Amino acid sequence: MATIGLIGAGHIGSQIARLAVANGYDVVISNSRGPETLSALVKELGAKAHAGTALQAAKAGDIVVVTIPLRNYRQVPVEPLAGKVVIDTNNYYPERDGHIPELDDESTTTAELLQAHLPKSKVVKAFNHIYAAELTTHGQPAGSKNRRALVVAGDDPEAKKTVTRLLDTFGFDTVDAGPLEEGWRIQRDTPGYGPRRTAEELRRDLAAARRYRDQ
Ligand SMILES: NC(=O)c1ccc[n+]([C@@H]2O[C@H](COP(=O)([O-])OP(=O)(O)OC[C@H]3O[C@@H](n4cnc5c(N)ncnc54)[C@H](OP(=O)(O)O)[C@@H]3O)[C@@H](O)[C@H]2O)c1
Numbered sequence: 001m002a003t004i005g006l007i008g009a010g011h012i013g014s015q016i017a018r019l020a021v022a023n024g025y026d027v028v029i030s031n032s033r034g035p036e037t038l039s040a041l042v043k044e045l046g047a048k049a050h051a052g053t054a055l056q057a058a059k060a061g062d063i064v065v066v067t068i069p070l071r072n073y074r075q076v077p078v079e080p081l082a083g084k085v086v087i088d089t090n091n092y093y094p095e096r097d098g099h100i101p102e103l104d105d106e107s108t109t110t111a112e113l114l115q116a117h118l119p120k121s122k123v124v125k126a127f128n129h130i131y132a133a134e135l136t137t138h139g140q141p142a143g144s145k146n147r148r149a150l151v152v153a154g155d156d157p158e159a160k161k162t163v164t165r166l167l168d169t170f171g172f173d174t175v176d177a178g179p180l181e182e183g184w185r186i187q188r189d190t191p192g193y194g195p196r197r198t199a200e201e202l203r204r205d206l207a208a209a210r211r212y213r214d215q
Contacts, residue, residue, distance in 0.1 A: 001025055005061020007054045007076055008068040011132035012089050014041055016065055018136055019170045021048045030057040032072070055080065063162065065089065066114060067127070071097035073114050082120035085159045089127040090114065091188055106211055109183045111153065122159035125183045126152045126167065129193045138196060139171020149173035149199035151192065151206070153183040175202045185209040 003026040006013045010031070017027045026048045029038055035051035042049045050060075058064055058080040066076055067089040088111045092103050102108045108116075111125035130138070130150060138148045150172045154160045164174040177185050185206045186192050192205030 002062035003028060003060050005057035005059075005064040006030060007057055007064060007066045008089075009038055009041060009051075010067070012127060012135070013065065013067040015132045015135040016067065016089075016127065017041070017045060017049065019139070021045045023169050024048075026050075028052045028057040028060040030054040032068075032075075063087065063166065065127075069096055070100070070110055070113075074117055076114070076117060078118055078120075081118050084121055085156075085162050086114070086118055086121045086123045087127065087163060088114045088123050088125050091128050093188070106184070106213060109181060110187065111180045111183045115155070115180055122154065122156040123180065124152055124154035124156070124159050124163045125177075125180060125186075126150060126163050129186050131194065134196070135170070141171065142168055142173075146198050147171075147173050148196050149175050149202045151175050151177050151186045151202060153177040153180055153186070155179045173199045175199050175206065177206050182206075184211065 001024045004020045006017055006027060006029045009029040017029050020027050028050050030052050038051035042051050055077045058077040063085045064081055065087040070090045070092050090110050092110050111123055115123040140147045150167055152160050152163050152174055167174050190209040192202050
Protein backbone atom coordinates (compact mmCIF):
# COMPACT_ATOMS: atom_id res chain seq x y z
CA MET A 1 0.00 0.00 0.00
CA ALA A 2 1.23 3.47 -0.87
CA THR A 3 2.41 6.18 1.49
CA ILE A 4 0.68 9.55 1.55
CA GLY A 5 2.85 12.51 2.49
CA LEU A 6 1.12 15.48 4.05
CA ILE A 7 2.58 18.96 3.93
CA GLY A 8 0.30 20.65 6.42
CA ALA A 9 -1.39 18.88 9.31
CA GLY A 10 -4.09 21.35 10.28
CA HIS A 11 -7.84 21.01 9.78
CA ILE A 12 -7.62 19.41 6.34
CA GLY A 13 -4.25 17.68 6.62
CA SER A 14 -5.16 15.87 9.83
CA GLN A 15 -8.49 14.76 8.36
CA ILE A 16 -6.90 13.42 5.17
CA ALA A 17 -4.38 11.61 7.36
CA ARG A 18 -7.25 10.01 9.31
CA LEU A 19 -8.96 8.88 6.11
CA ALA A 20 -5.69 7.57 4.69
CA VAL A 21 -4.82 5.51 7.77
CA ALA A 22 -8.39 4.21 8.06
CA ASN A 23 -8.06 2.96 4.49
CA GLY A 24 -4.74 1.21 4.99
CA TYR A 25 -2.25 3.85 3.82
CA ASP A 26 0.90 4.84 5.66
CA VAL A 27 1.20 8.57 6.23
CA VAL A 28 4.05 10.96 6.92
CA ILE A 29 2.65 14.20 8.29
CA SER A 30 4.42 17.53 8.59
CA ASN A 31 3.76 21.12 9.58
CA SER A 32 5.77 24.32 9.81
CA ARG A 33 6.79 24.02 13.47
CA GLY A 34 8.42 20.59 13.37
CA PRO A 35 7.61 16.89 13.91
CA GLU A 36 7.78 17.10 17.70
CA THR A 37 4.62 19.26 17.66
CA LEU A 38 2.68 16.46 15.95
CA SER A 39 3.06 13.76 18.60
CA ALA A 40 -0.60 13.85 19.69
CA LEU A 41 -1.83 13.35 16.13
CA VAL A 42 0.69 10.57 15.46
CA LYS A 43 -0.41 8.84 18.66
CA GLU A 44 -4.04 9.09 17.63
CA LEU A 45 -3.31 7.75 14.14
CA GLY A 46 -1.28 4.80 15.36
CA ALA A 47 1.51 2.70 13.88
CA LYS A 48 0.86 3.65 10.25
CA ALA A 49 1.63 7.33 10.92
CA HIS A 50 4.93 9.12 11.30
CA ALA A 51 5.76 12.79 11.70
CA GLY A 52 8.57 14.41 9.75
CA THR A 53 9.68 17.65 8.23
CA ALA A 54 7.97 18.88 5.07
CA LEU A 55 11.02 17.64 3.17
CA GLN A 56 10.67 14.17 4.69
CA ALA A 57 6.94 14.06 3.93
CA ALA A 58 7.66 15.11 0.34
CA LYS A 59 10.30 12.40 -0.03
CA ALA A 60 8.26 9.66 1.64
CA GLY A 61 4.97 10.19 -0.14
CA ASP A 62 3.98 8.28 -3.26
CA ILE A 63 1.18 10.83 -3.33
CA VAL A 64 1.75 14.13 -1.51
CA VAL A 65 -0.95 16.50 -0.29
CA VAL A 66 -0.15 20.20 0.02
CA THR A 67 -2.62 21.65 2.51
CA ILE A 68 -1.22 24.86 3.94
CA PRO A 69 -2.17 28.54 3.90
CA LEU A 70 -1.68 29.55 0.25
CA ARG A 71 0.71 32.37 1.17
CA ASN A 72 3.34 29.70 2.01
CA TYR A 73 3.18 27.73 -1.22
CA ARG A 74 6.71 28.72 -2.27
CA GLN A 75 8.03 26.94 0.84
CA VAL A 76 6.93 23.54 -0.52
CA PRO A 77 10.01 21.44 -1.40
CA VAL A 78 10.42 21.15 -5.17
CA GLU A 79 12.91 18.43 -6.10
CA PRO A 80 11.54 15.55 -3.96
CA LEU A 81 8.13 16.08 -5.55
CA ALA A 82 9.38 15.78 -9.14
CA GLY A 83 7.34 13.18 -11.05
CA LYS A 84 4.83 12.75 -8.21
CA VAL A 85 1.11 13.31 -7.96
CA VAL A 86 0.65 16.35 -5.71
CA ILE A 87 -2.82 17.10 -4.41
CA ASP A 88 -3.51 20.79 -3.82
CA THR A 89 -6.29 21.61 -1.34
CA ASN A 90 -5.47 25.30 -1.06
CA ASN A 91 -7.77 28.28 -1.37
CA TYR A 92 -7.05 31.99 -1.66
CA TYR A 93 -8.18 34.24 1.15
CA PRO A 94 -6.47 37.64 0.72
CA GLU A 95 -7.20 38.59 4.33
CA ARG A 96 -5.20 35.53 5.42
CA ASP A 97 -2.76 35.12 2.54
CA GLY A 98 -2.09 38.74 1.57
CA HIS A 99 -2.85 39.93 -1.94
CA ILE A 100 -1.49 37.88 -4.83
CA PRO A 101 -1.82 40.14 -7.92
CA GLU A 102 -2.15 37.32 -10.50
CA LEU A 103 -5.06 35.86 -8.51
CA ASP A 104 -6.65 39.26 -7.95
CA ASP A 105 -6.60 39.95 -11.71
CA GLU A 106 -7.69 36.35 -12.43
CA SER A 107 -4.81 35.74 -14.83
CA THR A 108 -4.10 32.44 -13.06
CA THR A 109 -5.57 30.14 -10.43
CA THR A 110 -4.36 28.85 -7.08
CA ALA A 111 -3.43 25.36 -8.28
CA GLU A 112 -1.66 26.76 -11.36
CA LEU A 113 0.53 28.76 -8.98
CA LEU A 114 1.51 25.56 -7.18
CA GLN A 115 2.05 23.78 -10.53
CA ALA A 116 4.36 26.62 -11.64
CA HIS A 117 6.30 26.21 -8.38
CA LEU A 118 6.47 22.41 -8.94
CA PRO A 119 7.04 22.20 -12.72
CA LYS A 120 7.97 18.51 -12.70
CA SER A 121 5.07 17.39 -10.48
CA LYS A 122 1.55 16.43 -11.48
CA VAL A 123 -0.64 18.80 -9.51
CA VAL A 124 -4.29 17.87 -9.01
CA LYS A 125 -6.68 20.26 -7.31
CA ALA A 126 -8.94 18.37 -4.87
CA PHE A 127 -10.50 18.58 -1.40
CA ASN A 128 -10.67 22.40 -1.58
CA HIS A 129 -14.46 22.78 -1.34
CA ILE A 130 -15.41 20.48 1.53
CA TYR A 131 -15.30 21.50 5.19
CA ALA A 132 -12.61 19.60 7.03
CA ALA A 133 -15.02 17.97 9.51
CA GLU A 134 -17.14 16.57 6.67
CA LEU A 135 -14.24 14.61 5.20
CA THR A 136 -14.69 11.92 7.85
CA THR A 137 -18.49 12.11 8.11
CA HIS A 138 -19.81 12.51 4.53
CA GLY A 139 -18.06 9.62 2.82
CA GLN A 140 -20.18 6.66 1.65
CA PRO A 141 -19.44 3.41 -0.19
CA ALA A 142 -19.35 3.49 -3.99
CA GLY A 143 -22.82 3.18 -5.51
CA SER A 144 -24.61 4.75 -2.50
CA LYS A 145 -27.65 6.79 -3.49
CA ASN A 146 -26.93 10.54 -3.51
CA ARG A 147 -23.26 9.97 -2.71
CA ARG A 148 -21.36 13.21 -2.23
CA ALA A 149 -19.04 14.21 -5.07
CA LEU A 150 -15.82 16.24 -5.01
CA VAL A 151 -14.11 18.04 -7.86
CA VAL A 152 -10.73 17.26 -9.37
CA ALA A 153 -8.91 19.49 -11.82
CA GLY A 154 -5.52 18.86 -13.36
CA ASP A 155 -3.45 18.77 -16.50
CA ASP A 156 -2.32 15.12 -16.24
CA PRO A 157 -5.12 12.60 -16.94
CA GLU A 158 -3.34 9.71 -15.19
CA ALA A 159 -2.76 11.80 -12.08
CA LYS A 160 -6.46 12.69 -12.03
CA LYS A 161 -7.32 8.99 -12.27
CA THR A 162 -5.05 8.30 -9.29
CA VAL A 163 -6.79 10.99 -7.24
CA THR A 164 -10.22 9.83 -8.42
CA ARG A 165 -9.44 6.33 -7.10
CA LEU A 166 -8.25 7.81 -3.81
CA LEU A 167 -11.43 9.86 -3.47
CA ASP A 168 -13.52 6.79 -4.20
CA THR A 169 -11.64 4.88 -1.49
CA PHE A 170 -12.31 7.75 0.90
CA GLY A 171 -16.03 7.62 0.12
CA PHE A 172 -16.65 10.21 -2.58
CA ASP A 173 -17.66 10.38 -6.23
CA THR A 174 -15.61 12.65 -8.46
CA VAL A 175 -16.43 15.33 -11.02
CA ASP A 176 -13.63 16.30 -13.40
CA ALA A 177 -13.60 20.07 -13.92
CA GLY A 178 -10.94 19.81 -16.64
CA PRO A 179 -7.42 21.26 -16.60
CA LEU A 180 -5.98 23.29 -13.72
CA GLU A 181 -6.98 26.54 -15.41
CA GLU A 182 -10.63 25.53 -14.89
CA GLY A 183 -10.08 25.17 -11.13
CA TRP A 184 -11.52 28.65 -10.52
CA ARG A 185 -14.96 27.09 -11.09
CA ILE A 186 -14.76 25.62 -7.58
CA GLN A 187 -12.92 28.43 -5.81
CA ARG A 188 -14.47 30.39 -2.94
CA ASP A 189 -17.68 32.28 -3.78
CA THR A 190 -18.72 29.79 -6.49
CA PRO A 191 -21.97 27.77 -6.13
CA GLY A 192 -20.21 24.44 -5.52
CA TYR A 193 -17.85 25.75 -2.83
CA GLY A 194 -18.96 24.26 0.49
CA PRO A 195 -22.36 22.59 0.16
CA ARG A 196 -22.91 18.86 -0.06
CA ARG A 197 -23.46 18.00 -3.72
CA THR A 198 -23.97 14.88 -5.79
CA ALA A 199 -22.01 14.55 -9.02
CA GLU A 200 -24.93 15.79 -11.09
CA GLU A 201 -25.49 18.82 -8.84
CA LEU A 202 -21.79 19.61 -8.82
CA ARG A 203 -21.61 19.54 -12.62
CA ARG A 204 -24.42 22.11 -12.70
CA ASP A 205 -22.56 24.26 -10.15
CA LEU A 206 -19.35 24.17 -12.18
CA ALA A 207 -21.25 25.26 -15.29
CA ALA A 208 -22.94 28.09 -13.37
CA ALA A 209 -19.71 29.48 -11.87
CA ARG A 210 -18.76 33.03 -12.91
CA ARG A 211 -15.42 34.85 -12.75
CA TYR A 212 -15.29 37.79 -10.34
CA ARG A 213 -14.89 40.13 -13.32
CA ASP A 214 -18.23 38.93 -14.74
CA GLN A 215 -20.18 39.28 -11.49
N1 LIG B 1 -10.48 24.24 6.89
C1 LIG B 1 -11.23 23.80 5.89
O1 LIG B 1 -12.37 23.32 6.10
C2 LIG B 1 -10.71 23.84 4.47
C3 LIG B 1 -11.46 23.20 3.49
C4 LIG B 1 -10.95 23.10 2.20
C5 LIG B 1 -9.74 23.70 1.87
N2 LIG B 1 -9.03 24.38 2.84
C6 LIG B 1 -7.74 25.00 2.43
O2 LIG B 1 -6.73 24.03 2.68
C7 LIG B 1 -5.54 24.69 3.18
C8 LIG B 1 -5.29 24.21 4.60
O3 LIG B 1 -6.40 24.58 5.39
P1 LIG B 1 -6.52 24.19 6.93
O4 LIG B 1 -7.83 24.70 7.38
O5 LIG B 1 -6.15 22.78 7.12
O6 LIG B 1 -5.37 25.14 7.55
P2 LIG B 1 -4.81 25.11 9.04
O7 LIG B 1 -5.72 24.37 9.94
O8 LIG B 1 -4.43 26.52 9.36
O9 LIG B 1 -3.46 24.24 8.88
C9 LIG B 1 -2.41 24.67 8.09
C10 LIG B 1 -1.28 23.69 8.25
O10 LIG B 1 -0.24 24.04 7.35
C11 LIG B 1 0.99 23.99 8.06
N3 LIG B 1 1.98 24.78 7.36
C12 LIG B 1 2.00 26.11 7.14
N4 LIG B 1 3.08 26.44 6.40
C13 LIG B 1 3.74 25.29 6.17
C14 LIG B 1 4.92 24.97 5.48
N5 LIG B 1 5.64 25.92 4.86
N6 LIG B 1 5.34 23.66 5.44
C15 LIG B 1 4.62 22.71 6.06
N7 LIG B 1 3.47 22.93 6.71
C16 LIG B 1 3.04 24.22 6.76
C17 LIG B 1 0.64 24.47 9.44
O11 LIG B 1 1.64 24.13 10.34
P3 LIG B 1 1.85 24.96 11.71
O12 LIG B 1 0.57 24.82 12.46
O13 LIG B 1 3.01 24.28 12.36
O14 LIG B 1 2.13 26.38 11.28
C18 LIG B 1 -0.65 23.68 9.66
O15 LIG B 1 -0.37 22.34 10.01
C19 LIG B 1 -5.85 26.19 3.11
O16 LIG B 1 -5.35 26.71 1.91
C20 LIG B 1 -7.37 26.26 3.16
O17 LIG B 1 -7.87 27.42 2.54
C21 LIG B 1 -9.48 24.43 4.12
